Structure formats: structure tokens, C-alpha cells
Amino acid sequence: MSHRQVIQSLTGLLMGMFVSILAGTVVSTSLPVILSDLHGDQTAYTWVVTATLLATTISTPIWGKLADLSNRKVLLQLSLLVFVVASAIAGFSQDTSMLITMRVFQGLGAGGLTALSQIVMADIISPRERGKYMGLFGAVMALGTVGGPLIGGFITDAINWRWNFFVALPFAAIAIILIQKTLHLPVQAKRKVSIDYAGIALLSAGVSLLLIWVSLAGNQFDWASSTTALMVGGAVAALIAxxxxxxxAAEPIIPLSMFKNATFTLSVVASISVGVSMFGTSVFLAQYMQLARGANATQSGLMTIPMMAGLLIISTIAGAMISKFGKWKAIMVTGSVLQLAGLYLLGTIHYDTNFVLVSVYMFVLGAGLGMVMQNLVLIVQNAVTPAEIGVASSGIAFFRSLGGTIGVSVLGALMATKVVDTLGGRAAELHAAIAGLGTQGKALAASLASGNIPAVNGLPDSVRSIIESSYGDSVAFVFMVAAPLSILTILAVVFLPNLELSNQTRDQREKADAGEARHGLDGLDDAEQILVDASEALVAATPAPAGNLDEVRDADKSPARS
Structure with a gap:
């Protein structure tokens, strides 16, 4: 395919990715308003966020396996349709139960878009050429991640929060039409399909229990409790099964044989660490901007642009270099080191750190993620057989999402504990500041005692500095705890086999492998024919024995005959 044809084919795919990211981020700034309007509590708030992450994580490898068994184009359109319909229905939610249910279906659709976008790229672009197109995905991710909260905040204030769920509908309709008209994939050979229903059920049960436990432990029940024992025990039993x-299984969801491939196994390890960095920073940086620097939701979205700029710019440059020179190892090692450096530097910030420095630290982290995240999928697709590309790609996305979900929950619990300890250490100072506020101080004290933090930018200066300082130090603590995980990324990338990138698409590799197999059979047929011809020549050259059967037997037994 020419560059023009590739761009045309990717148009609908990129639009679908934008829809997925936009619909996921556009509600982030309006969730407090939504939950207040629907009379939801803190548990409902947690589930609105967690439900989508759970469904996305669980469904990603399932979509990937289905992509190896059936029509990818139809699956891509189906996942987009599921996502959009769920978003539209969520806009009409009358209570939190309806909203959470629709968020689950949104996650199912998002899992398909996450897995299938990478798989379809492997169908039409060779690994060597794929690097330069990864920048387009980085641009879409950055645009959706940064633009979503800004659009959501504006829509909530100007119109109504329900329109946050409708804003993606026209983009989705355009994406489905573009995919139908522009995306032309090679025809797959028909074969008998076997769906691993037991594997799907056990994976869903095991991962769901584990992630629900991590999300709720420490808030709804103690980490060391009978509920924890039951949930963890059930999750372990389901995953062992x-x-x-x-x-x-004849067609396993995640073939365990894949872990014999060193590239896949090491990439899984790196993806878990990258997931913590990617998802964790997006959550805690927003909290830092709002709770430590007094920004509102729209301002916090603008203030995280340096990280997305680093991801977008550097991933584009790195992808172009990989396509031009065919070398990926040095770029990914450099990216993993930058990831560690970015997290460590963010672990040193305070509420009053010069924002130019904070921006530089965010850019460094974004650059590191941009050089590693997408290229992990690239090198895995290059290292596995064409038949395994779908399940391998979705496997990397699955473990990245799993690491991110668990990481956010665990780091969030650590941050909550750190905030309590930090505020407790400054309790006398805080009480003195509140006491000087009179009636306003009593209301503020009641709010803080209940666990609610009012809008920081609306607090009196005497109290505001204490709250901002406590949250600033707590967020920095979370980044410092997450930093050592990046050492795993560095080690995994260093030990990845330095395989040469193929110049063939998935379809071309399948045809080439089939051709080699046929050539091998033809060579075997030629060898057999040579043996037959030699045997016939040997028989023809051997003189026929004369005489009766007894004489022949006697001749066979003679020393000369022997």
C-alpha cells in the first residue's frame, strides 16, 4: 500500500480511537456534578470509574482472540457500535446503577478498540514502516486526553452534564462510515472457530475479583479482613483454574505457549510498569494541579499539556527514526531511562515548586512513555507468528491496563494514608488557622472532619497553604514510590532480543510462510522421486537369476552371493 492508501485506511481507525478516548476523558471533570445530580455516594463514584477499567481490562484479550478467529473489520465496527450506544444510553441515566451498567458496556467497547486498532495496523503496515505511523496514534491520544476534560468542563458549565455522553456520537458515526469505506483488509482463510467460553468466564471472574478488591480495600473494608481473604482466595482459585x-483449550484466550517467547514475556513485564506510569500519572497529576496548586478542572487539563506534548512529539520522532533506520533497541532503552527519571523528578515536587520545572519533569516522563509504550506492541508483533499477532497485541494491552488499574488503586490508597498522616502532623497548625475564621471555620472544620475537601482555590489563605502543602507532598510521595517500578522496564527492555524488524505486513508474512511450506513439500517430493528412480535403476541393473526356484535359493546362500 502507498502512504496515501495507508493514511486513508487509518482515517476511520484513528477517528474510532479518538471517540474512545474522548468519551472516556470528557466526563472526568463532571463526575462530581453527575454523582450529586444522581444522588450517588463515594462508593458509586468509585464504581463509575472502576467499572469501565474492569470491563476494558477483561475484554481486551477476548477481542484480540476473536480477531484471530473472525473478520477484524466487522469486529472493529461492532466494538465501536457497542461503545457509542452505551454512551448514548448513559446520557439518559436516572440513577447511579444505570450509569455504572452503561459504563461497563463502554468498557467492553473500549477494550475492542484498544486491541483491534493495533491488530489492524499489523494487517496493513509492516513492522519496519509501522513506527512512523505510531505518532498519529500518539497525537490522537494526546488530543483526546487533553481535550476531553476541557470539553467536558465547558459542556457541564454551559449546557448540561448529560451532553458529555452525546458529544462523541457524531464522531462515532463518521468513524463507522470511514471504516466501511476506507479500511480494506486482506481476506482471511476460512477455518473452524472454537471459542474458549470457560477461559473467558474464569479470566473475567479472577481479574474482576482482584481489581474490585484492590479498588475497595482500605475504604469499604480493611486490607486484613475476612472479605479480603474471600475475594483474594476466590480470585487466585479462578486464575489457577x-x-x-x-x-x-483448543483455542485458548491467552495461549500459555506465548510465554516461551522471550520477547513477549519481557514485554509483558515492561507493560505492567508502563501501565502504572501512564495511568497513575494522569490521575495523580490532575489531583496535584487541583489540590496542591489550586487549579480548577479546566486549568488542570491545560497544566498537564507538557506531559502529553512530550509523549506526542517524542513518540513521533522516535517512530520516524525506527522506520528510517530499522533500529529500536537504543530508542526504547533511552525511553525507559527517561521514564524512571521523570517519575523520580516528579517525586521531588512540592506545592510551590516553580511550574516551569514541573513542566520539564512532565515532559521528560511523557517523552519516556512515548518512546516505550507503543513500541512494545510493535516489537511483539514482529516477534510472533502471523497467527499469533492478535492475541499477542491484545495481551500486551491487557497487562498494561491491568498494571495501570492495580497501580492506581494501590497508589491511591498509599496517597490517602499519606494525606491523613501529613495533616495529622500539622493538626495544631490547622486547628489554629480554622479557629481564626469564626463561623466559616466551624463549617470548614466539619467538612474536613467528614473527609471532604472543599475547592482549594476557594479556601482562606491561612488554611489553603496547609492543605496544598499536604497534598503536594503526598502526590510527590506517590511518584517516588512508583519510580522504582520503572527499573523493571529498563531491565526488561535491555534483555529484549534485538530482532530485526520485518518489511512485510501480516498478510505478506502469512503468504511467505505458506510459500516456504509448499517449497518444503515440493523439495520432499523431489527427493522421494530421486529415491524411486535410483531404486528402479538398481533393480534394472541387477541380473535376473537363472534356473528354478531351488537353484535361486542355493545361489542366494552361496558365499559369493552374500
Missing amino acids: FVIVEVK
Whole structure:
């Protein structure tokens, strides 16, 4: 395919990715308003966020396996349709139960878009050329991640929060039409399909229990409690059963044989760490901007642009270099080191750190993620067989999402504990500041005692500095705790086999492999024919024995005959 044809084919795919990211981020700034309007509590707030992450994480490998078994184009349109319909219905939610249910279906659709976008790229672009197109995905991610909260805040203030769920509908309709008209994929050979239903059920149960436990432990029940024992025990039992089923399944969801491939195994390790960095920073940087620097939701979105700029710019440059020179190892090692450096530097910030410095630290982290995240998928697709590209791609996305979800929950729990400890250490100072406010101080004290933090930018200066300082130090603590995980990324990338990038698309590789197999059979046929011809020549050259059968037998037994 020419560059023009590739761009045309990717147009609908990129639009679909934009829809997914936009619909996921546009509600982030309006969730407090939504939950207040629907009379939801803190538990409902947690579930609105967690439900989508759970569904996305669980469904990603399932979509990837389905992509290896059936029509990818139809699956891509189906996942987009599921996502959009769920978003539209969520806009009509009358209570939190309806909203959470629709968020689950949004996650199912998002899982398909996450897995299938990478798989479709492998169908039409060779690994060597794929690097330069990764920048387009980085641009879409940055645009959706930064633009979503800004659009959501504006829509909530200017119109109504329900329109946040409708804003993606026209983009989705355009994406489905573009995919139908412009995306032309190679025809897959028909074969018997076997769906691993038991594997799907056990994986869903095991991962759901584990992630629900991580999300709720420490808030709804103690970490060390009977509920924890039941949930963790159930999750472990389900995952062990899943492994047993996968060994015996004809078409496993996650073939365990994939872990014999060093590239896949090491990329899984790196993806878990990258997931913590990617998802964790997006959550805690927003809290830092709002709670430590007094920004509102729209301002916090603008203030995180340096990180997205680093991801976008550097990923584009790195992708172009990989396509031009065919070398990826040095770029990914550099990116993993920058990831560690960015997290460490963010671990040193305070509420009053010069924002130019904070912007530089965010840019460094974004640059590191941009050089590693998408290229992990690239090198795995290059290292596996064409038949395994779908499940391998979705496997990397699955473990990245899993790491991000668990990381956010665990780091969030650590941050909550750190905030309590920090404020407790300054309790006398805080009480003195509140006491000087009279009636306003009593209301503020009641609010803080209940666990609610009012809008920081609306607090009196005497109290505001204490709250901002406590949250600033707590967010920095979270980044410092997350930094050592990046050492895993560095080690995994260093030990990745330095395989040469192929110049063939998935379809071309399949045809080439089939051709080699046929050539091998033809060579075997030629060898067999040579043996037959030699045997016939040997028989023809051997003189026929004369005489009766007894004489022949006697001749066979003679020393000369022997």
C-alpha cells in the first residue's frame, strides 16, 4: 500500500480511537456534578470509574482472540457500535446503577478498540514502516486526553452534564462510515472457530475479583479482613483454574505457549510498569494541579499539556527514526531511562515548586512513555507468528491496563494514608488557622472532619497553604514510590532480543510462510522421486537369476552371493 492508501485506511481507525478516548476523558471533570445530580455516594463514584477499567481490562484479550478467529473489520465496527450506544444510553441515566451498567458496556467497547486498532495496523503496515505511523496514534491520544476534560468542563458549565455522553456520537458515526469505506483488509482463510467460553468466564471472574478488591480495600473494608481473604482466595482459585483450562483449550484466550517467547514475556513485564506510569500519572497529576496548586478542572487539563506534548512529539520522532533506520533497541532503552527519571523528578515536587520545572519533569516522563509504550506492541508483533499477532497485541494491552488499574488503586490508597498522616502532623497548625475564621471555620472544620475537601482555590489563605502543602507532598510521595517500578522496564527492555524488524505486513508474512511450506513439500517430493528412480535403476541393473526356484535359493546362500 502507498502512504496515501495507508493514511486513508487509518482515517476511520484513528477517528474510532479518538471517540474512545474522548468519551472516556470528557466526563472526568463532571463526575462530581453527575454523582450529586444522581444522588450517588463515594462508593458509586468509585464504581463509575472502576467499572469501565474492569470491563476494558477483561475484554481486551477476548477481542484480540476473536480477531484471530473472525473478520477484524466487522469486529472493529461492532466494538465501536457497542461503545457509542452505551454512551448514548448513559446520557439518559436516572440513577447511579444505570450509569455504572452503561459504563461497563463502554468498557467492553473500549477494550475492542484498544486491541483491534493495533491488530489492524499489523494487517496493513509492516513492522519496519509501522513506527512512523505510531505518532498519529500518539497525537490522537494526546488530543483526546487533553481535550476531553476541557470539553467536558465547558459542556457541564454551559449546557448540561448529560451532553458529555452525546458529544462523541457524531464522531462515532463518521468513524463507522470511514471504516466501511476506507479500511480494506486482506481476506482471511476460512477455518473452524472454537471459542474458549470457560477461559473467558474464569479470566473475567479472577481479574474482576482482584481489581474490585484492590479498588475497595482500605475504604469499604480493611486490607486484613475476612472479605479480603474471600475475594483474594476466590480470585487466585479462578486464575489457577483459568491456567488449567488454557493448557487444554483448543483455542485458548491467552495461549500459555506465548510465554516461551522471550520477547513477549519481557514485554509483558515492561507493560505492567508502563501501565502504572501512564495511568497513575494522569490521575495523580490532575489531583496535584487541583489540590496542591489550586487549579480548577479546566486549568488542570491545560497544566498537564507538557506531559502529553512530550509523549506526542517524542513518540513521533522516535517512530520516524525506527522506520528510517530499522533500529529500536537504543530508542526504547533511552525511553525507559527517561521514564524512571521523570517519575523520580516528579517525586521531588512540592506545592510551590516553580511550574516551569514541573513542566520539564512532565515532559521528560511523557517523552519516556512515548518512546516505550507503543513500541512494545510493535516489537511483539514482529516477534510472533502471523497467527499469533492478535492475541499477542491484545495481551500486551491487557497487562498494561491491568498494571495501570492495580497501580492506581494501590497508589491511591498509599496517597490517602499519606494525606491523613501529613495533616495529622500539622493538626495544631490547622486547628489554629480554622479557629481564626469564626463561623466559616466551624463549617470548614466539619467538612474536613467528614473527609471532604472543599475547592482549594476557594479556601482562606491561612488554611489553603496547609492543605496544598499536604497534598503536594503526598502526590510527590506517590511518584517516588512508583519510580522504582520503572527499573523493571529498563531491565526488561535491555534483555529484549534485538530482532530485526520485518518489511512485510501480516498478510505478506502469512503468504511467505505458506510459500516456504509448499517449497518444503515440493523439495520432499523431489527427493522421494530421486529415491524411486535410483531404486528402479538398481533393480534394472541387477541380473535376473537363472534356473528354478531351488537353484535361486542355493545361489542366494552361496558365499559369493552374500
